[in-house]
Structures are given as C-alpha cells and as structure tokens.
Amino acid sequence: MPVPERHVGRLCYTLLLALSATILSSAQTLVGGSLFAPAPAEVTEGNKLWLQYQNSFMFKDRLFIDTDFGHIFNASSRAKRLNIRSVFKYQLTDNIKIGTGMGFFWHYDRPDLEQELRFVQEINYRKNFGASILYQDLRLEERISQGVVIFDDYQTRVRYRLGITIPTNGAMYFGAYDEIFKNLSQQDEVASSFFSMNRAGVLAGFNTYQRFRIEAHLMMEDRYHADAAKNERSFIFTVMVKQII
Template sequence: MINKKILMLFLLISAEPCYSQSAFREGQGMWLMFFNRTQLTEKWSIHSEIQDRAYDLSHKNEQLLIRAGMNYHLKKNLWLTGGYGYIESYSLAGDQLPTVSEHRVWQQGLYYHNLGRLFIEHRGRLEQRFVGDNYRDRVRYRLMINIPLNKSSMQANTVFISTYNEIFYHLEKNPYDRNRFYTAVGYQFNKAVNLQTGWLAQDFNGKTKGYLQLALFANLFLDGS
C-alpha cells in the first residue's frame, strides 16, 4: 500500500519542475475563485462557481467563468453532474468588452476514495462548447489528492495540501488542448468551508504560464446533514 501512495504522489509532484521555469518566463496571472455546493436531499445537490481570471497581478481581465450544475449522488463517493457554463474571454490589450463569448454544456463523473491519509478524487468531464460561431467537443480528466497535515482526515480545523493534474483533449484531428498542474495549501474551517491558496501552471499553445490562485469553498446543507 505504501508503494502505491509514493507512486501516486510522485506522478503528480514530479510534474511541477517541468512547468515551473517556463511558467515564470511567461509572467504570472491570477485566478480568484468561489465554489458552492448546496445539498438539497441525500441524492441531489446543486453545484455553482464563479472564477475571475487575470493576465497578470494587476488584475487585467483575461476571462470570467460562471458555471452551474445539478449533482446526482449515486453513492456517497460517486456523483454524476450535468450543467451549463458561460465564459467571457478578453484580449491582452485590456479591452473592456469580451472578444469571445462561450456557452458550454457539460457532464461529469466524480469518484472519491482514500489510501490512508491520501484523499483522492477522479474527475472525468465532457464539454459541448459553443465558442463564438464555432462548436467543439472536449474531454477532460483530473486526478486530485488532498493530504491533511495536522489531522488524520479532512475535518474541522485541518491544514492540508492539495495537488492535481488535469489534461484536456478536443475530439478533433489534433486533439491535445492543454494541461494544468496545481499545488496549494488549504485550511478546512468546518464541514462547509475551506480556503485554498496555491499556484497553477497551464501548458497551452506550446507555452506554460503560472497563475496564483485563491479559492473559497462554501457549502450549504439544506437536507439537515
């Protein structure tokens, strides 16, 4: 079992040196993110998020992403989701109006499990993207690991490390779209709220750029759980 843990951590963390040097050459962007899951019943919950993405630390607009979906909990550790996203992208010149608007329909599956103190999430996502006048299909896979540092599990008052790698492919002749590697430190205040700050390296169009990230996760439990 310990060998599996070491291998999984190595596969994720070893990606970082491949990105870090080239990412800093491209400058640093910033993502501010808010995520919410509202639990309606034992089987149903609503996902919502907003992400404000900037080209640089002065917060020059790069992209605004708003996404929502409905989760169906097949099991405690297996969820299916369908939803919609709206994305505005802005030019590097700093124009106030978006240069491209995208409407996105998406479906995903989430599977959670743990190996000792490693809390692992597998996420597969399909996207139907209406980008301006174009249509594109995309598939994504993300492997994420959360590691509590001062507790044995992800519970109230837990300091943790979060890391993931996600790869994107279009269903086209040249399928590769991008890859993201993320690492962060977070604090789980209680069952509903955690805050994370970290760094993401995104490989896209032959270049890798780094983004500082701040993410707030704040959930609601209307089912009384």
C-alpha cells in the same frame, strides 16, 4: 505498527514535496513530460491570477447543485474573464457522482465582448485512503463561442483530472493534481497534437468553521501545438473559497 502522531505531519510534508517536484518539473507533467512526450518548448504565455468561489448544496437526498464563480486576470495582456457554472449532480454510489449543467464565460474587457457558453457532463470519483483522499474527475464540455479570435474552430473537449489531498494533524491540508485536455472537434494546427493542454498544480488549504475552506493553488499550464516551437507555458496562482451549504 501504528505510526506515531508526531511523524504524521513530517510524512505529509515529505509527500507533498515529492509530488510538487514531480508534477511541477518540466519533464514530468502528465502530458508534457516523459510519460507521453518531450517537455514543451519554453514559450511563456501570460501568467494569471484566478479568484474563485465554489459551493455545494444538497437540496434533496443524493441530489446536489455545485456552483462556482471565477474571475481571472491575465498579467501580460491585462485580459479579464468572469465565469459562472452550475452542475446538477446525483450521488450514484458512496464514491461516485454524475452530473450535468452549464457555464457562462465572459471576457468583459475586450472590444468584441468574447463570450462562451459551455454545456458539461461529468463523473466524479472520490476514494478515502485513511485520512487522505484520491479523486478523479472526467468532464465532457460542449462549447459555443462568440467573438473568438483564437481557438475558435473546436467546440467539444474532454477533461480528466487526477489528484490527492493530504491532511495534517491540524486544520491545514495539502494536495497535488494534474489535468489533461483533449479537443474532439477541431480543424486548426492544434489537431496534430493529441492533447491540447495540461494543468499541473499543488495546493495548500485551511479548514475554517461552518463548512468553509480556503485554498491557495499554484498551477503550471501548458498549451500544445503541432509545431512544438509554438507551445505556450504560463503559471496560474489561484485563491479559492469553498463552502458546503
């Protein structure tokens, strides 16, 4: 029996609240919770504000360039970071894209001008379930850093993100996701922790005209160490603008 339209919005809100409670609770994150390990110690790192713009441009049949620009502010240390990243992608199937590219990250307010160059290879999977979208992203990053003081002895890591977006009857939509990070080349104490970092978040988005979308994200970021007492937790609020060119 079809679900009456007046109940669709209530169902979306109920699902979002359930996902939010599951992902944002300290005991239920994908890495740091009961699925893999005890919840991390409550050592709070600096919270962050992240401003981001993303666009996707199809310059030829099945060929895309995805670019993002970001500006991150750290509340505790007043550190600031600019980044730009571009990835060339090929539409392999209706649901799968593969891509390669590079990004540049610059901590412009530090005396040593900390910089990082990243080469990336990634696979993106999207699957529609009615109006909702389930997505998975797997990314390999090779990182070349200069002027780094902390976390300077690993260069390669893998990132995996699992998420879902849930629309409403109007222009609004909601979502939830979880992303895990695994360092592949490291020699410091973090090496004893299987996963190095986890980000779990929820979002609310609005579809505007002319292929623009505006999103607000709230993420919880956990960094893991061999010594659980040194685990760090911070919250990230993100304002994101997305455009299809």
